[in-house]
Amino acid sequence: MDTLDRRNARAPRVTAAMVAARAGVSTATVSLVANGKTQGRVSDDNISRVRTAIAELGYVVDSIGSSLARGVSSIVILVTPDVSNPFFANVISGVRESLGPEYQLLLSVTDAGESPQADDVRKLLALRPAGLLVGAPSAQFLEDLSAAGPLVLLDAPGLESYAPSVNLDVAQGARELARHLAASGHTHAAYVDGVTGTATFQLRREAFLEEASRCGLSVADGHVISTSIDVGAAAAAFADAWPDWQRAGVTAVVCGTDTHAYGVLQEARVAGVRIPDELAVAGFDDLPYSATSNPSLTTVHLPATPLGRKAGEQLKGLMEGLALDEPHVTLESTLVVRGSTA
């Protein structure tokens, strides 16, 4: 048996019964001590006796047994349609931060762009999560999820009736962006949208289009296209559309995400389109690279980490049985002007 084999053999499990035997108490007492529920229920003597045994044996409460007995696990499930979006990495960090070490974060990811189905939900609930965090869900998904326990929605505008939520005020940034472009002298713009029918994309687009028309920046019907959230896909779509747009006098392109904008920047370089002189480009998200792209990208900053942090906080409250002071929170977005439109 070589090292590899040995490592794949399981270690013998230390159980509460073993601790109890060593400390000379019952497993009930061990449970009380291990969970810190000793207040007025366990003698000081037994407490220290059990603590010693726990330390000596390296006992850790088995979360499977514990979850079964309690009826709920310590797992928090984060359901998101798109982990590969770097925006989400920061959301995850924020969630972790506020959830703390007592909850385990389980990531449920569907295939790129797909939204999770009722069937997926059932499987998730079979894990008896302590709580659920759902990003950018569809109404249908939330119907399927009914009565699932503590639940907080992230970035789910318009779905406030289903659960407490933390949203981003993307419309505000979108309007700022429209005004910025109009003020810079643009009169004809185009829009590159995400394909997923996510509500936030719709909101971004509609707020932008509305404010644009209000300030004399026109966006023709045929000048709104959509692609998956992928640099290459956006580049290809832009390559396809640009000749038309150019003929029609388009001098500004707004993208639903920075990732789309990177694709446009990339293709523009290939096609020799000068940015921002010939074409202004802007996005949404303010990913960490937008400050360094070529040129640096004007974008609507969305607070990813605070979004995750706040959602985690709210969920924690729910899991602890508290009533939320403010069940619906909206975080601000702000326009960051950089080289791509300057």
Add this chain to the structure above:
Amino acid sequence: MDTLDRRNARAPRVTAAMVAARAGVSTATVSLVANGKTQGRVSDDNISRVRTAIAELGYVVDSIGSSLARGVSSIVILVTPDVSNPFFANVISGVRESLGPEYQLLLSVTDAGESPQADDVRKLLALRPAGLLVGAPSAQFLEDLSAAGPLVLLDAPGLESYAPSVNLDVAQGARELARHLAASGHTHAAYVDGVTGTATFQLRREAFLEEASRCGLSVADGHVISTSIDVGAAAAAFADAWPDWQRAGVTAVVCGTDTHAYGVLQEARVAGVRIPDELAVAGFDDLPYSATSNPSLTTVHLPATPLGRKAGEQLKGLMEGLALDEPHVTLESTLVVRGSTA
């Protein structure tokens, strides 16, 4: 009771006993059918009877109960020091892809740059994971993890004796990079490293430095600095070091990750350092934005998705009790030359 309240009430759980009662069989039979272990053990009649009851009630095997009985859960834990690194988003996608729907991916994240401790390990194991995927671990961590069940290491060069692993041949790309810079006429370079003592960073640096000295590209001792994996931190460190480097005739900077390189590019723009004319910049990773940065970034391409995919495959084999044909796999890295060094 308004909608929100109702949603936070748990749905009544459908158990195997309820299915058994409805189908007129024992829970043992329900278990066999639900797990597809009917082969020669359950009559066709009972199979269809149970299937009908399962469908009618919407029964899903409770994974807590199941895990306790089996002694192992369906959870696979991915331990990684840094989710916020976009490189990892792709690794995760790859893992998900190869693991398939029967395993749940649990993310264990330590605070930025911190490596997980023995104590964290115990908590993880309390979840009775079906398997563990550990990225860029320390030897100490692997010692703590001993005998933890199926385990596959990702990006853990030099630690092959602990477990099956999937590594990246970063040295090859590092050497290509050194030769590319030397061939472009550079004679003095600097290096911006990551601060975490991760083995892959050491490998990148050493392979580069070795090959550099071999081809007449000198890197002075004081010209190797290190920062956390963060655009801002790298920018600040570069700002600090550049005057010195410039005086010493440095004309090329190699960064341990693309993220570091973005910081250098950013600061270079601020400081008016012309790239690549005055200073060539290169990184490692080939993040999706490196093709669009300003200028586009020369970098050593590391296959993130295949890394995750392969590790997931290997782990799946282990969890199914198979012997791996090839316990140690190394994926190639390749230099991608772009504008920042051209």
Add this chain to the structure above:
DNA sequence: CTGAAAGCGCTTACAG
């Protein structure tokens, strides 16, 4: 303050 016991939901020898 303490422990015996029931129960969480499932799986798996075992006897038939």
Add this chain to the structure above:
DNA sequence: CTGAAAGCGCTTACAG
């Protein structure tokens, strides 16, 4: 092919 029963490890009324 089938079901009664033991057991996975824990928590929590309950009786004392």
